[in-house]
Amino acid sequence: xxxxxxxxxxxxxxxxxxxxxxxxxxxxxxxxxxxxxxxxxxxxxxxxxxxxxxxxxxxxxxxxxxxxxxxxxxxxxxxxxxxxxxxxxxxxxxxxxxxxxxxxxxxxxxxxxxxxxxxxxxxxxxxxxxxxxxxxxxxxxxxxxxxxxxxxxxxxxxxxxx
Numbered sequence: 001x002x003x004x005x006x007x008x009x010x011x012x013x014x015x016x017x018x019x020x021x022x023x024x025x026x027x028x029x030x031x032x033x034x035x036x037x038x039x040x041x042x043x044x045x046x047x048x049x050x051x052x053x054x055x056x057x058x059x060x061x062x063x064x065x066x067x068x069x070x071x072x073x074x075x076x077x078x079x080x081x082x083x084x085x086x087x088x089x090x091x092x093x094x095x096x097x098x099x100x101x102x103x104x105x106x107x108x109x110x111x112x113x114x115x116x117x118x119x120x121x122x123x124x125x126x127x128x129x130x131x132x133x134x135x136x137x138x139x140x141x142x143x144x145x146x147x148x149x150x151x152x153x154x155x156x157x158x159x160x161x162x
Contacts, residue, residue, distance in 0.1 A: 017032065
């Protein structure tokens with residue numbers, strides 16, 4: 001029996017959580033994402049790059065992945081791809097997803113929930129702006145699924161920002 005799209009979404013989102021946990025274990029911020037092709041095959045993975053990129057405040061996992069994907073594939077292919085991400089893409093990352101051409105985003109924790117956890121931490125001054133709002137301002141549709149498994153996603157952030 002084949003897996004449903006929802007089953008695949010949950011499995012790939014949990015893989016994004018694993019990537020976030022690995023980023024945390026290596027001393028980076030606990031965020032991770034992956035890009036899956038139209039058939040669900042994982043094409044690339046990306047953890048947060050704040051520390052790895054020399055304390056680059058723009059080195060969010062989603063932005064780094066969207067940039068890499070945009071360099072490798074054209075928007076017509078990326079339109080059939082899905083980004084799975086541990087937390088909702090911020091406004092910057094949503095813009096990168098939009099401009100890259102990625103057609104679908106599945107996320108765990110909302111920006112609102114993340115902001116409640118991070119407080120006013122200098123390394124993560126979270127923008128509470130839903131990705132759906134950013135995408136709705138564009139000229140092409142980006143499908144958004146989430147939040148999914150939000151409590152599980154929030155556990156990735158537990159005690160990190162204090």
